[in-house]
Amino acid sequence: MTATEPGNLLSVCGFSGGFKTPSGFKYVLDDVSFGLRESAMTAIVGETGSGKSLLALSMMGLAASTFVKTGGSIEYAGADISTYDDRAYRRIRGHDFAMAFQDARAALNPVISVGRQLIDACRAHRRVSVAQAQEIAEGMLRKVHVPEPAQRMRQFPHEFSGGMAQRVMLALALICQPKLLILDEPTTGLDVTIQADIMELIVDLVSSNGMTACLITHDLGVVAETCDDVVVMYRGKVRETGPCAQILQQPEDLYTQQLLRSSRFEELSA
Amino acid sequence: MAVEISAPPPRSLRSLRGIAVPKFVSVIGRRVLAAMLVIWGVVTLTFLLTRVFGGDPVNLFAQPTSTAADREAIRQRLGLADPIPVQYVHYLRDVIHGNLGTSYMTFRPVTADLLNRVPATAELAVGALIFGVTAGVAVGVLSAVFEGSIFDRASRILTSAGLALPQFWVALMLIVIFFDRLHVLPGPTGRLPIGTLPPPKVTGFYLIDSIVTGHLSTFWPALRQLILPVLVLGYGVASPLARGARASMILALKADYVRSARALGLSRARTWFVYAFRNAMLPVITMFAGTVAWTFSGTVLIEGVFGWPGVGQYALSSLENSDFPAIQGFVLYASILYVIVYQLLDIAYTFADPRIRS
Amino acid sequence: MTTSLDQAVETIIPKSSRLSGGTVSVRGAIRSLRSSSGTLPIGLSLLAFLVLMSLVSLIWTPYPAAATGTGAFSSAPGAAHWFGTDAVGSDIFSRTISAGRTDVFYTVVAVAISLVIGSSWGAIAGFFGGWFEAVTLRLLEVVQAFPALLMALLIISVLGPGTLNVIMVVAIIPLPDFVRLARAEVLTKKTWQFAEAARLVGNRPLVVLFKHLMPNSWRPLLAYASISAAWVCGNIAALGFIGVGIQPNAVEWGSMIARGESDVVAGAWWEALFPGLGVLVLAIGCQLVGDGIAARNRGEQR
Numbered sequence: 001m002t003a004t005e006p007g008n009l010l011s012v013c014g015f016s017g018g019f020k021t022p023s024g025f026k027y028v029l030d031d032v033s034f035g036l037r038e039s040a041m042t043a044i045v046g047e048t049g050s051g052k053s054l055l056a057l058s059m060m061g062l063a064a065s066t067f068v069k070t071g072g073s074i075e076y077a078g079a080d081i082s083t084y085d086d087r088a089y090r091r092i093r094g095h096d097f098a099m100a101f102q103d104a105r106a107a108l109n110p111v112i113s114v115g116r117q118l119i120d121a122c123r124a125h126r127r128v129s130v131a132q133a134q135e136i137a138e139g140m141l142r143k144v145h146v147p148e149p150a151q152r153m154r155q156f157p158h159e160f161s162g163g164m165a166q167r168v169m170l171a172l173a174l175i176c177q178p179k180l181l182i183l184d185e186p187t188t189g190l191d192v193t194i195q196a197d198i199m200e201l202i203v204d205l206v207s208s209n210g211m212t213a214c215l216i217t218h219d220l221g222v223v224a225e226t227c228d229d230v231v232v233m234y235r236g237k238v239r240e241t242g243p244c245a246q247i248l249q250q251p252e253d254l255y256t257q258q259l260l261r262s263s264r265f266e267e268l269s270a
Numbered sequence: 271m272a273v274e275i276s277a278p279p280p281r282s283l284r285s286l287r288g289i290a291v292p293k294f295v296s297v298i299g300r301r302v303l304a305a306m307l308v309i310w311g312v313v314t315l316t317f318l319l320t321r322v323f324g325g326d327p328v329n330l331f332a333q334p335t336s337t338a339a340d341r342e343a344i345r346q347r348l349g350l351a352d353p354i355p356v357q358y359v360h361y362l363r364d365v366i367h368g369n370l371g372t373s374y375m376t377f378r379p380v381t382a383d384l385l386n387r388v389p390a391t392a393e394l395a396v397g398a399l400i401f402g403v404t405a406g407v408a409v410g411v412l413s414a415v416f417e418g419s420i421f422d423r424a425s426r427i428l429t430s431a432g433l434a435l436p437q438f439w440v441a442l443m444l445i446v447i448f449f450d451r452l453h454v455l456p457g458p459t460g461r462l463p464i465g466t467l468p469p470p471k472v473t474g475f476y477l478i479d480s481i482v483t484g485h486l487s488t489f490w491p492a493l494r495q496l497i498l499p500v501l502v503l504g505y506g507v508a509s510p511l512a513r514g515a516r517a518s519m520i521l522a523l524k525a526d527y528v529r530s531a532r533a534l535g536l537s538r539a540r541t542w543f544v545y546a547f548r549n550a551m552l553p554v555i556t557m558f559a560g561t562v563a564w565t566f567s568g569t570v571l572i573e574g575v576f577g578w579p580g581v582g583q584y585a586l587s588s589l590e591n592s593d594f595p596a597i598q599g600f601v602l603y604a605s606i607l608y609v610i611v612y613q614l615l616d617i618a619y620t621f622a623d624p625r626i627r628s
Numbered sequence: 629m630t631t632s633l634d635q636a637v638e639t640i641i642p643k644s645s646r647l648s649g650g651t652v653s654v655r656g657a658i659r660s661l662r663s664s665s666g667t668l669p670i671g672l673s674l675l676a677f678l679v680l681m682s683l684v685s686l687i688w689t690p691y692p693a694a695a696t697g698t699g700a701f702s703s704a705p706g707a708a709h710w711f712g713t714d715a716v717g718s719d720i721f722s723r724t725i726s727a728g729r730t731d732v733f734y735t736v737v738a739v740a741i742s743l744v745i746g747s748s749w750g751a752i753a754g755f756f757g758g759w760f761e762a763v764t765l766r767l768l769e770v771v772q773a774f775p776a777l778l779m780a781l782l783i784i785s786v787l788g789p790g791t792l793n794v795i796m797v798v799a800i801i802p803l804p805d806f807v808r809l810a811r812a813e814v815l816t817k818k819t820w821q822f823a824e825a826a827r828l829v830g831n832r833p834l835v836v837l838f839k840h841l842m843p844n845s846w847r848p849l850l851a852y853a854s855i856s857a858a859w860v861c862g863n864i865a866a867l868g869f870i871g872v873g874i875q876p877n878a879v880e881w882g883s884m885i886a887r888g889e890s891d892v893v894a895g896a897w898w899e900a901l902f903p904g905l906g907v908l909v910l911a912i913g914c915q916l917v918g919d920g921i922a923a924r925n926r927g928e929q930r
Binding site: 060101 | 527529530536545623
């Protein structure tokens with residue numbers, strides 16, 4: 001649909017793939033096509049099992065080794081990155097793309113201090129000394145509103161609350177100023193008030209840097225408030241894509257309508 | 271062999287009978303107390319086993335023509351005439367003073383005999399542990415990183431074999447191959463070839479002493495004598511460690527935090543050998559205690575085969591001769607050493623895992 | 629081209645762990661054995677081979693196993709003596725296959741004793757808790773403070789050599805691990821619904837423990853029993869080698885190696901190779917079986 005349209009930072013074109021199982025090959029993504037508009041926040045919504053997380057991981061080249069691509073491409077900077085090997089991907093990851101995961105405390109290394117992890121991420125892509133990286137790291141923590149950053153740098157992930165850990169993960173993802181930020185259900189599992197804070201922070205960071213963002217979620221309320229474009233997925237297929245307002249108020253696809261209805265979205269937004 | 275980690279240390283200042291005591295003193299105090307309790311249990315168990323169930327050692331000293339009075343005299347001299355509880359108290363008192371009795375065979379104090387032989391076993395055990403731990407962890411980690419490769423499959427076969435192979439048999443077979451057939455390594459004549467004199471004693475470690483005292487000519491022969499026993503013992507140490515390290519590393523490599531490391535574009539080396547490795551090593555550290563215990567048993571067998579004049583051989587000969595004080599002394603020494611090592615490893619674990627520290 | 633995505637997702641999303649029923653069907657076990665690949669069949673074949681060999685030795689050996697002077701002393705393997713002879717002229721082939729009886733039998737008995745006593749003890753400790761459990765845990769700590777072989781040596785030195793003593797001593801070594809394992813199993817399953825149900829129906833506690841809880845725990849216990857069998861047979865051989873085994877000059881692999889030790893160093897490799905291979909095959913067989921069972925347990929609960 002939006003194959004290699006200009007104005008897209010990244011385009012997914014007819015991407016398909018699945019897993020080899022003892023009883024044959026099972027498709028999990030089927031002919032997925034959409035684009036991520038530059039400097040816009042695109043939401044990918046769907047129920048559990050729609051394949052949205054797998055899609056995000058595929059964009060980063062982090063899908064499980066048992067996942068096999070059967071067709072299509074992922075276009076970025078004029079190349080099909082779905083064909084990249086790990087070494088090529090390593091140059092992109094962290095530097096061009098970054099990903100924030102759902103369970104922040106599990107995603108952080110429990111035996112290495114938070115500061116160390118930030119410094120490592122920073123120095124992986126920029127030629128800076130340890131001292132400089134430390135300053136940059138502290139600056140990032142301040143940017144994500146972590147109080148007392150200097151002290152926090154020396155602490156370990158288990159000493160952070162869920163919301164704080166999510167902020168740390170955002171700092172980690174953004175420390176090398178990537179062009180694309182993918183967020184996989186960043187607020188699921190957090191308290192409602194914290195959720196709002198985190199989303200506000202994300203929108204703030206993304207818009208102030210002109211970043212492209214891709215938000216994976218099943219929470220339509222968040223989508224309505226923050227996103228520019230929406231991609232609706234169901235069982236590995238894209239059902240509908242379009243601007244946020246259009247999708248949420250005048251959905252054409254039956255499944256999208258069903259989704260909106262069952263999430264009582266219409267009632268809430270009326 | 272399962273090893274349990276002790277409870278996390280208390281959070282606040284503890285008061286010992288109303289006096290505030292800094293946290294780490296009470297932590298160390300608890301550890302020492304726990305260790306002493308275990309050692310006391312071992313001492314008691316050893317005593318019960320030998321005095322209550324053991325044969326009557328009087329027969330070792332008495333002659334067929336001895337009268338009942340003679341036997342009674344011998345019993346008195348050996349301290350076996352008193353009722354068991356009294357003997358127990360005497361035994362405890364002796365042990366606390368470092369007196370482990372007098373050997374029935376050598377008539378020398380057991381403590382002195384043991385201490386004499388410790389350097390020989392230590393040189394062997396330390397060499398085997400260094401070799402075994404390094405090789406085991408390296409092989410395990412690399413097997414996990416290159417899971418499914420030929421290296422992985424070969425190492426899995428080798429480590430499985432290492433767990434199943436009887437050590438003394440491997441030792442004998444290697445002696446046949448390398449000494450008998452290929453003539454590249456010396457035979458099982460102990461710490462030095464026959465006719466070579468040991469260097470003057472500084473530490474008791476021939477390798478160190480030969481360098482420190484300038485008797486460099488004994489360094490190479492001593493080293494050559496060490497190769498096979500260290501190899502065999504080290505192989506036994508490495509095998510379970512390699513398997514544990516591999517399993518642990520495979521799990522770590524699948525963890526979320528490794529996925530994050532990859533997502534951030536960290537180099538492969540750093541992802542594997544720092545981010546995954548530091549987590550994978552935590553369960554392996556708990557295995558070390560069992561490894562050390564195993565090394566004790568191993569030295570008994572290996573010293574026998576290689577004619578190594580260490581504590582293990584002492585244990586063997588005292589067993590053969592029913593030399594009870596020597597046996598008791600040896601078991602006690604081994605248990606105390608093991609308990610100390612276990613506590614040290616436990617402390618090391620708390621440093622390695624920040625989640626336990628707080 | 630697209631197949632049912634529901635099934636696709638089903639296979640990717642892990643299945644919840646299944647509880648096996650109370651009864652264990654032999655036919656079901658054999659059926660699942662045949663379909664499994666990997667280490668289990670290899671291990672079982674090795675063990676079957678050893679058992680077969682031992683049974684053969686019951687009816688026939690080229691020479692009487694205990695006989696001395698059946699040929700030249702320390703002669704290399706040849707037509708008359710397939711595995712050669714040892715220092716006193718005994719035929720090594722006959723002794724090796726006969727020793728299989730001893731080692732395999734002792735291993736099985738020792739592991740069985742350890743399994744039954746250890747599991748029962750651990751199950752009771754875990755189920756009832758209280759002072760019994762506390763004392764059990766302390767005892768385990770003290771016993772496990774001894775390096776295994778040393779403890780065995782100590783006990784044997786006190787009790788003296790002999791069949792019963794060896795089996796008992798070698799059974800004590802893995803006992804603490806069975807206690808811990810059984811206790812852990814019971815602790816996790818104690819609060820599950822089927823245990824509650826069994827209690828509510830009015831069964832006495834011990835009945836609930838042994839008729840309902842334990843039958844569901846036999847898999848990890850069996851896996852561990854196999855793996856510990858590998859160590860047990862190694863320890864039996866080690867005790868025999870040191871000379872505190874069944875009796876000196878017994879027809880047992882460890883003792884055979886001890887007898888040939890000095891000759892082996894002088895070059896008569898056959899005096900130790902074959903008995904050692906016996907121990908090796910037994911240990912590897914047990915290990916593979918144990919690994920295979922453990923892998924299948926994991927596969928079911930994935």
